[in-house]
Amino acid sequence: MGDGMDRVLDIGIIGTGARGIGCFGTLIGRRTDARVAALADTNPVRLAVAAGRLSLEVARYTDAGEMLTRERLDAVIVTTPDRFHATDVIAALRAGVSHVLVDKPLATTAQDCLRVAQAARETGGHVAIGFNLRHLPLARKIKEIIQDGLIGDLMLIQNQEFYDGGRTYMARWNRRREWSGGLWIHKGSHDFDIFNWWNSRGTPMRVGAFAGVNALRPDEIPFAVTPDTPVGPYCGVCAYADICPDRVTDTGGGLFDDAAAQADGYRKDLCVFLSDKDTHDNGIALVEYDNNVRASHSECFICNFDDRRYTIVGDRGLLMASVASPDRIELRPRWGQDQIIAVPPAGEGMHGGADPLLLEDFLSSIRGGTPPASTLRDGARAVAVGEAAEISWREHRLVNVGELADLSDPALDV
Ligand SMILES: NC(=O)c1ccc[n+]([C@@H]2O[C@H](COP(=O)([O-])OP(=O)(O)OC[C@H]3O[C@@H](n4cnc5c(N)ncnc54)[C@H](O)[C@@H]3O)[C@@H](O)[C@H]2O)c1
Structure with a gap:
């Protein structure tokens, strides 16, 4: 973009909840090159609390469409529940907003991702996805190691995810598939995206998944x-x-x-035990790529700690890393000496310091006219793998990602 973007950027936020205010609103409030110019949320009480938390006399709308019509915004951040993402992003693009950051997932179905891409293509707008994991120095270093060929050609990518906060999914909208797409999309899209990013030469083709609710159910209440x-x-x-x-x-x-x-x-x-839910509290998903690479991702939402534990195997060695120990990667070459590779620390901030870097990337992409770290195609691929996992465990079959959407659609190239 470049032109005239040296001024302070006016940002609108749709969805003033935990991510909208606790993360993006707060982070923008600390910057001098951008400001929150308007807030939209269907709940007027939450809107008022949000503005108060940001200490802002800011335009407030209970109708996001009205905000998009009335305000001249340089960018919009969408942090509504997942089911509204596609609608909100398309509305922002059609209202003439040139840059939209939508928190993950891009949408709750692969087809809706294509609808967003079509709107971006028709309006010339740009869409970035809130894949903060890509901004973790640990994840970037892993990508560098793979790209530098230190473990050779990829064969296997494995992740075990433990998420303490996951039980709270069952206490809010995330627990319903119609709201979140299901947790393989809502949460797994982070992980499927990072697999796709590391295995950048491959395309995800087939998915098999198993999942269930073992702990957060009425017959498992842990007290009398x-x-x-x-x-x-x-x-x-x-x-x-x-x-x-x-x-x-x-x-x-x-x-x-x-x-x-x-x-x-x-x-x-x-x-968390009684509320109606149709998502899982634990599961395993397998992804097969077209370049002879296989990935597995397991997620458990009832543990008392947070971690992602990676083992990535290539034909010349493997690496092991853990998000809970983000300063080191263990490299075990097939031949030769094991090594510990040091990883530079991230700065302060939520998600291991990744959120400020995600925002920085988005704002730089606006100023520089450069693509953000994750694009529509990345968002769509992650959703498609997650959707395939949802279908797989519910229908007890392997799912071809191509059944869901044509991810080679050129609309995704915007
Ligand atoms: N990138 C990450 O690491 C990460 C982490 C957590 C959540 N998320 C994503 O961020 C998004 C928001 O999650 P959250 O935990 O902040 O949710 P939340 O429930 O805290 O906030 C959602 C807000 O949207 C508002 N809202 C609901 N329907 C709306 C509508 N139609 N129009 C406008 N506002 C509406 C609600 O009133 C609420 O204030 C989700 O898509 C979630 O998947 C991303």
């Missing part, structure tokens, strides 16, 4: 429940809140307190 006093329906009123080890207490600094919940009924403390 008397028949006349049921648990739930949400932590705020639950008779067992004091003894429940999975109690959710975080109100997002007021964004999700009772007053906000009264306006739209949206709570983040639904009972």
Whole structure:
């Protein structure tokens, strides 16, 4: 872009929840080259709390369409629940916004990703995806090691993910497939994207997955429940809140307190055991690429720690790394000496310091007219693999990614 972009960039945020305000709004507030110019959220109480948290006298809209019509924005960040992503991004593009950052996943189906791509192509707009994992120095170093041929040609990529916060998925919208696409898309898209990025010479072709709810279910409540006093329906009123080890207490600094919940009924403390859900609390997915590479990803949402543990095998060696130990990569060549490769630290910030780097990348792409680190094609490929995993475990079959969308569609090249 370059032209006239030396001024302070006006950014609009659609969806003023945890990511919209806790992450992007707060990070933009610390910058001098961009400012939050407008906020949109369907919940007026949450909007007011959001503006207060950012200490901003800012234009507020309960209708994102109105914000897009009235404001002259240089960019929009979409942080609504996943089911609204495609609609919101397309609305922003059609309203003439030239740069949109949509948090992952790009959409909840591969077909919706193509609809976004078509809108981008028709409007000339640019879309970046919130794949913050790509900005972790550890992930970048792994890519460098692969590109430099230190482990030879890739054969296997393995990740075991443990996510302490995952149980809270079952207490909010994420637990419903119609809202999140299912957790293979909602959460797994991060991991399928990083696999696709590391294995940049390959295209994901076939997916097989298994998943289930083993722990966060009514017959697995880890304390005694008397028949006349049921648990739930949400932590705020639950008779067992004091003894429940999975109690959710975080109100997002007021964004999700009772007053906000009264306006739209949206709570983040639904009972993780009783609430209706059609997603999983654990699962394993396998991905086969067209370049003789295979990947596996397992995710577990009921552990007491966060980590992603990688083993990446090539025909000349393997590397092992853990996001919880982000300063080192263990390199084990097939022939020769093992090595520990040091990884530079990330800066401060959420997600191991990756979120400020993600925002920096987005703003630089606007100023420099350069592509962001992750593009529409990346977003669509990750969603397609996640969607294939969803279908695979529900229908008990291997799924060809090509069944879902034509990922060679040139619209994805914008
Ligand atoms: N990149 C990451 O690491 C990461 C981490 C967490 C969440 N996310 C993604 O960020 C997005 C937001 O997640 P979150 O945890 O902040 O959710 P959240 O529930 O905290 O916030 C969502 C907000 O959107 C608002 N909203 C709901 N429907 C809306 C609509 N139609 N129009 C406008 N606003 C609407 C809600 O009132 C709420 O304020 C999701 O897509 C999620 O997948 C990404």
